[in-house]
Amino acid sequence: MLNSExxxxxFDSGIGGLTVVKKLQASLPNERIIYFGDTARVPYGAKSNxxxxxxxxxxxxxxxxxxxxxxxxxxxxxxxxxxxxxxxxYNVPVIGMIEPGTDLALSSTENKNIGVIGTYxxxxxxxxxxxxxxKNSDLNVFEKACPLFVPLAEEGWTDHKATYLIAREYLSxxxxxxxxxLILGCTHYPILSNVIQEVVGEDVKLIDSGTAAAxxxxxxxELEELLSKKIVSGNHEYYVSDLPVxxxxxxxxxLGRTIENVEKIDPEQL
Amino acid sequence: MLNSExxxxxFDSGIGGLTVVKKLQASLPNERIIYFGDTARVPYGAKSNxxxxxxxxxxxxxxxxxxxxxxxxxxxxxxxxxxxxxxxxYNVPVIGMIEPGTDLALSSTENKNIGVIGTYxxxxxxxxxxxxxxKNSDLNVFEKACPLFVPLAEEGWTDHKATYLIAREYLSxxxxxxxxxLILGCTHYPILSNVIQEVVGEDVKLIDSGTAAAxxxxxxxELEELLSKKIVSGNHEYYVSDLPVxxxxxxxxxLGRTIENVEKIDPEQL
Numbered sequence: 001m002l003n004s005e006x007x008x009x010x011f012d013s014g015i016g017g018l019t020v021v022k023k024l025q026a027s028l029p030n031e032r033i034i035y036f037g038d039t040a041r042v043p044y045g046a047k048s049n050x051x052x053x054x055x056x057x058x059x060x061x062x063x064x065x066x067x068x069x070x071x072x073x074x075x076x077x078x079x080x081x082x083x084x085x086x087x088x089x090y091n092v093p094v095i096g097m098i099e100p101g102t103d104l105a106l107s108s109t110e111n112k113n114i115g116v117i118g119t120y121x122x123x124x125x126x127x128x129x130x131x132x133x134x135k136n137s138d139l140n141v142f143e144k145a146c147p148l149f150v151p152l153a154e155e156g157w158t159d160h161k162a163t164y165l166i167a168r169e170y171l172s173x174x175x176x177x178x179x180x181x182l183i184l185g186c187t188h189y190p191i192l193s194n195v196i197q198e199v200v201g202e203d204v205k206l207i208d209s210g211t212a213a214a215x216x217x218x219x220x221x222e223l224e225e226l227l228s229k230k231i232v233s234g235n236h237e238y239y240v241s242d243l244p245v246x247x248x249x250x251x252x253x254x255l256g257r258t259i260e261n262v263e264k265i266d267p268e269q270l
Numbered sequence: 271m272l273n274s275e276x277x278x279x280x281f282d283s284g285i286g287g288l289t290v291v292k293k294l295q296a297s298l299p300n301e302r303i304i305y306f307g308d309t310a311r312v313p314y315g316a317k318s319n320x321x322x323x324x325x326x327x328x329x330x331x332x333x334x335x336x337x338x339x340x341x342x343x344x345x346x347x348x349x350x351x352x353x354x355x356x357x358x359x360y361n362v363p364v365i366g367m368i369e370p371g372t373d374l375a376l377s378s379t380e381n382k383n384i385g386v387i388g389t390y391x392x393x394x395x396x397x398x399x400x401x402x403x404x405k406n407s408d409l410n411v412f413e414k415a416c417p418l419f420v421p422l423a424e425e426g427w428t429d430h431k432a433t434y435l436i437a438r439e440y441l442s443x444x445x446x447x448x449x450x451x452l453i454l455g456c457t458h459y460p461i462l463s464n465v466i467q468e469v470v471g472e473d474v475k476l477i478d479s480g481t482a483a484a485x486x487x488x489x490x491x492e493l494e495e496l497l498s499k500k501i502v503s504g505n506h507e508y509y510v511s512d513l514p515v516x517x518x519x520x521x522x523x524x525l526g527r528t529i530e531n532v533e534k535i536d537p538e539q540l
Contacts (some may be wrong), residue, residue: 033524040321041311045286046514054538061313109364164437169432244316248389 002226007032007237009068010087010152011059011083014042014248015240016150016187017074018254019098023202023210024072025236028217032232034066037071039174040074040267043150044077045119052121056082057089058270062239064090070228072213076185077119078141080127100212101183102131108140108205115174116143117184117202119150142177146170146189153191154250167199174200183207191254241267274498276416277302277507279338281329284312285510285517286420286457287344288524290367291379293480294342295506298487302502303507310511310537313420314347314522315389315456322391326352329489332509335361342483343367346455347389350397363493371453376477379409379451385444385470386413388455389420390451398453406444412447415457416440416475424520433462437469444470453477460525505530 009023015037023031025135038044038059044052056078063071070093071081073086079096088092105114105128116128123145126169130139148166157163174182182204184190190208197206217223240247251259278301280291285307294303308314308329314322333341338365343349343356349366357364374383375398388399393415396484405485418436427433442453452474454460460478467476470471487493493513521529 040317046516047310047512048514051512051537146426147425148421150419155417157418160435160439162432162439165430165432165435169430237447242317242321244318245318267321 003069004176005232006067006069007034007232008070008072009034009063009066010072010074011036011063012038012075013044013055013077014039015251016253018185018251019109019190019208020074020210020213022254022256024214025145027211027214028227030231031226032234033236034063034068035236035238036062036265037238037240038267039247041117045121045122045147045150045195046073049081052078053082053085060086060090061093062265062270066190068092070095070223074188074213075211076127076209077121078174079123080125094137094224095213095216095223097185097209097213098127098241099184099199100216102128102135103186103209104205104212104215105132105183105207106136108207111178111180112138113140113177113179114142115142115177115179115182116145116147116185117146117170117182117189120147122185123189124142128183134161140177142174142179144173149192150186150188151212153188153240154254156250158192158194163195164199167195171196179204181207184209234246238262239244239265241265241270273339274496275502276303276337278340278342279304279306279333279336280342280344281306281333282308282457283288283314283347284309285521285524286423288521289457289460289478290344290480290483291343292524293478293525297481297484298497300498300501302504303506304333304338304481305326305506305508306332306510306535307510308379308537309314309517313389314389315417316392316418317455319351322348323352323355326356328358329360330356330364330412330470331506332535332540338362340365340493344479344483346397346457346479349390359413360453363496365483365486365493367457367479367483368401370399370481370486371455371477372398372405374455374482374485375402375451375477377404378477381412381448382408382414383447385447385449385452386411386420386455387416387440387452387459388413388417390417392455397534398455401441410447412444414440414443414448415473419455419462420458423458426520426523428462430463433465434469437462437465441466441469449474451475451477454479480495509535511540
């Protein structure tokens with residue numbers, strides 16, 4: 001098999017990464033994707049860095065054993081904690097969410113006021129603000145953890161009054177900061193983008209991880225070279241460490257299409 | 271060591287069980303308690319029954335190795351899925367949350383209309399409604415999953431407008447059913463009892479798992495006999511499989527006092 005015809009591996013702590021897969025499938029239609037979601041141990045967002053790193057290695061090893069040509073870490077929490085360790089461990093490219101989101105935000109902002117929202121872990125680790133200011137010291141970055149957005153997205157409360165109230169609680173401070181760009185630093189958040197957009201204002205550009213990752217892959221020659229020149233045969237494959245209640249409903253909401261070829265992997269065997 | 275002077279073991283998928291510990295410490299002040307919270311793998315509420323059972327056995331084995339005289343499963347999800355398996359596995363009493371809550375609800379209700387709220391897993395397994403109607407066929411039981419209550423309790427949004435809105439969305443149907451008793455079928459929910467009480471009405475009796483478990487232990491002679499007749503020396507001990515962000519803050523909110531003697535156990539070693 002040509003290297004370019006191998007699949008792209010994508011993993012996440014759960015199903016949030018399916019919003020990234022959705023964007024990749026739209027932007028890179030030639031590619032076959034193998035997805036792993038660690039649904040038995042989700043969420044990672046409030047776990048310690050040691051635990052997150054241990055789980056991330058198990059998740060990525062699983063994809064490596066599927067002979068993938070690159071790994072996309074479709075989880076901002078893992079990207080902010082364990083990306084370097086994964087990049088050192090494997091001899092295929094490992095792409096996190098932080099740098100693509102940072103680059104897209106930098107190309108979007110005009111007034112240099114950028115907001116970032118994410119889980120406790122991502123915000124506590126200052127993953128985005130560190131990389132943003134490393135690339136451009138002339139920025140004002142405002143970060144905010146929004147932990148209730150994940151359960152609201154999974155519940156599908158995308159248009160509920162309570163979701164607007166919670167979004168206003170979390171996001172109204174960004175209005176005062178006059179941001180023109182907001183990084184959705186968690187792969188669950190695109191599900192709530194309508195609410196988020198309304199609360200922060202229609203003039204604020206929302207940066208989602210999937211769009212940013214696809215842009216990064218197409219922009220870097222050494223990654224672009226790995227892409228297939230024709231449609232790769234075979235179906236996308238989805239693996240999860242648990243098949244929770246309502247999995248199919250939620251997964252299809254995130255992926256934006258019906259989900260087939262889902263197989264459960266015992267987390268003890270990871 | 272006298273059997274009665276051994277500690278009581280309590281476990282939960284995370285920290286919710288600390289609301290049970292709080293009630294036990296108030297009702298059974300002579301007892302020393304060893305708590306295990308599987309914070310690395312929380313929440314169990316949306317996981318499959320196989321996974322829940324596997325984790326529950328690991329959690330309970332950990333307590334058995336601490337030489338406990340009885341095990342309290344301070345997790346409604348585990349109680350509804352795996353209690354029988356645990357009771358067969360060990361030669362100490364294993365007390366779940368379902369029967370104590372059922373018994374207390376039966377002694378509380380006058381109009382025979384009982385509501386039950388819990389996680390998806392507890393409600394889907396119809397744990398409470400099966401046991402309620404097995405004990406009294408002349409009841410109307412109304413069940414409702416309230417999945418957003420767990421993250422709201424952990425966030426400590428006990429008085430936020432959004433919490434009231436969400437509670438009204440979940441609970442307003444109980445008003446029409448004319449319930450006089452509501453079982454809080456998840457050990458996180460007592461944290462939100464003020465909101466829940468206001469939404470369902472002040473005349474509805476709320477049944478919490480900790481109060482119910484303490485009542486069960488004191489009522490059954492073979493359990494009561496295991497209780498210590500004097501204050502057992504030694505501190506309560508708390509073990510968790512992860513020390514997440516804000517653990518201490520949240521744990522102390524649930525326990526109602528400062529938490530000392532917390533030790534992290536690697537979940538791989540369970």
